[in-house]
Amino acid sequence: MVSLVSTVAYLGLEARAVEVQCQLAAGMPRFSVVGLPDKAVGESRERVQSALSAMGLSLPPKRITVNLSPADLPKEGSHYDLPIALALLAAMGVVDAESMSEWVAVGELSLDGRIVPCPGVLLAALHASETGKGLLCPKAQGPEARWASDVRVCAAPDLTSLLNHLKGSQRLPDPEPGEVEPAAHGPDMRQVKGQETAKRALEIAAAGGHNLLMNGPPGAGKSMLAACLPGILPPLTPAEALEVSMVASVAGTLEGGKISRARPFRAPHHSASMAALTGGGLRVRPGEVSLAHLGVLFLDELPEFQRAVLDSLRQPLETGKVDVARANAHVSYPARVQLIAAMNPCRCGHLGDAALACSRAPKCAVDYQSKVSGPMLDRIDLHVDVDPVSAADLHLPPSAEGSAEVAARVAKARTRQTERGVRSNAELDGDALEKYATPDEAGRALLMQAAEKMRLSARGYVRMLRVARTIADLAGAEHVGRVHIAEALSYRRQAPRA
Structure with missing residues (x-):
């Protein structure tokens, strides 16, 4: 029998699905993790074994093989501890293997069985929400995971509490979304x-x-x-x-x-x-x-x-x-x-x-x-x-x-810039730049004269137009005029002072 538990691998801001497969087979006792694990994932064997020992459980005297699928995707980080432990417990019959298909698990295990924080929980929660599953994560990161909409979050302080919750003998409280911190500004x-x-x-x-x-x-x-x-x-x-x-x-x-x-x-x-x-x-x-x-x-x-x-x-x-x-x-x-x-x-x-x-x-x-x-x-x-x-x-x-x-x-x-469909004028480009930042006749004449004398590059020309559009926005002007172009040109790069 092979037990399956879902988790994720992080590639940038993308969380890719990873399936943790665990098999117990007859043979010399051995605990191996395969599927391109890095050093932290390889060391999870010791953390999982110690966490189970803290619960009063010992590894079965069998050949234990944990595969992280897809096997050609590099696996990095300590967040694989919890899914590996749950896959092993499911293979041992301690937890219902079918119920684990409803969850995505992430979390690092300490030697005494506590589930401690790890990076990337918010991405895992968003992935779980997209796939219609719940998320098993450390208690300290429950508020972080709750920022993902429409996702069930089970935030457990330790492995024992998590197993009791999955069996129905204990009810872990639903975490509340984290607080929105007030803005801390610098000097006035x-x-x-x-x-x-x-x-x-x-x-x-x-x-x-x-x-x-x-x-x-x-x-x-x-x-x-x-x-x-x-x-x-x-x-x-x-x-x-x-x-x-x-x-x-x-x-x-x-x-x-x-x-x-x-x-x-x-x-x-x-x-x-x-x-x-x-x-x-x-x-x-x-x-x-x-x-x-x-x-x-x-x-x-x-x-x-x-x-x-x-x-x-x-x-x-x-x-x-x-x-x-x-x-x-x-x-x-x-x-x-x-x-x-x-x-x-x-x-x-x-x-x-x-x-x-x-x-x-x-x-x-x-x-x-x-x-x-x-x-x-x-x-x-x-x-x-x-x-x-x-x-x-x-x-x-x-x-x-x-x-x-x-x-x-x-x-x-x-x-005003948001109404144009951009976050800021620094993002104005293409048709939007031509539509909103084209100066009037007097401004265009000054611009062409300055571009030739200052030898503006194409990039510098575009960026100068964006600045002029911002100056016009601050003045409440509908169109970019000569005065806005003149001020924008005054901020272009000057030669070193002698």
């Missing part, structure tokens, strides 16, 4: 002294989802401005929140089943590797650009990142996804992010100040800024210089306008 824009040009650029970036690069000396407030951005961005829609939570579930960072409506804000250190930024590693986990999906990826000290690491972001910024190809796996993760970057004008940071600049100026500025490739800079819509702040500026009273007022204008602009 009212706290930023001066920097009116930079604050205007930040508002435009938030309203249209555009990429932004701030260039200025140390201590000018670049990082603080970036920290203000979450406070003026609109919250995630319910569908977007679920999409972001799926990435967090695969990465194992969705704690307590809590889903947040705040947009992700990721700020990796400049020593981050390519795998850490774009995804990869032995088990192909999502990187920072995917963890920031539908949110903000802030790269401080931009030229200090390795050039190859920065250039690996060029494709995700254009396509909105990351394709990670390895010898044993090929997975895709979403990566539709808003890039906010900050950098100093040169290594000493004081280019243009004769009293503080190094002796290599202005050549040091060219060498330092050339660490960021031209194609990478071409994908950044807004380039703004952040001037130093004097001590007198710090004693000025707070600005009358804070994040709440800016967020209201951003929300109105985003509403």
Whole structure:
């Protein structure tokens, strides 16, 4: 007799069906797991055996074979512990084998029989909902699984409670969906002294989802401005929140089943590797650009990142996804992010100040800024210089306008963009771009003149039109005019200052 239990394998944000087959046969006692298991799955034999021993059960003196089908699909992770244990118990006659066909099981087992959390439960719940089955999962992740609609969830604290529930001798309570966390914003824009040009650029970036690069000396407030951005961005829609939570579930960072409506804000250190930024590693986990999906990826000290690491972001910024190809796996993760970057004008940071600049100026500025490739800079819509702040500026009273007022204008602009069928103007393309972002005659004349003098690439031309459309949305204008084109052109990339 062969017992069957359903579980899943994760490939990116896709949960593929896996059937755990267990057979007890006569022969020398042996416990083997086949079907391309990785190290964690192979070690499940010891965890399952210890968990059964904690329940007072011992393995039968037979040849135990567990097959993970399809056998040519790599199996990774500790979530196979629970389905392997249930398949073995069904083969031993401890649990009804037919009843197991109604469930998808995921969960890691501890040596004392507890069912502990594992990554990817939300994806498993969505898969179970699509196939019309229930989900067996750890108790701590029951709230996470309940975010999947129309799915029965049995969240058990340990293997004994789960078996009693399946037999009908105990009733485990139905978990409630996890809480929706209130948005936790950073500093208020009212706290930023001066920097009116930079604050205007930040508002435009938030309203249209555009990429932004701030260039200025140390201590000018670049990082603080970036920290203000979450406070003026609109919250995630319910569908977007679920999409972001799926990435967090695969990465194992969705704690307590809590889903947040705040947009992700990721700020990796400049020593981050390519795998850490774009995804990869032995088990192909999502990187920072995917963890920031539908949110903000802030790269401080931009030229200090390795050039190859920065250039690996060029494709995700254009396509909105990351394709990670390895010898044993090929997975895709979403990566539709808003890039906010900050950098100093040169290594000493004081280019243009004769009293503080190094002796290599202005050549040091060219060498330092050339660490960021031209194609990478071409994908950044807004380039703004952040001037130093004097001590007198710090004693000025707070600005009358804070994040709440800016967020209201951003929300109105985003509403106009949603009515056009896009999340933000950064996604305008093709016919939609031509329909909504074509300037009037005066604007077209200025645009053509500037495109020739500034030698705009096709990408730069399109991105400049998107920025102009966002500026028009903030002004409540129906059409893109000359004034909107002029302001958008002022944010295009400038040559290094000498």
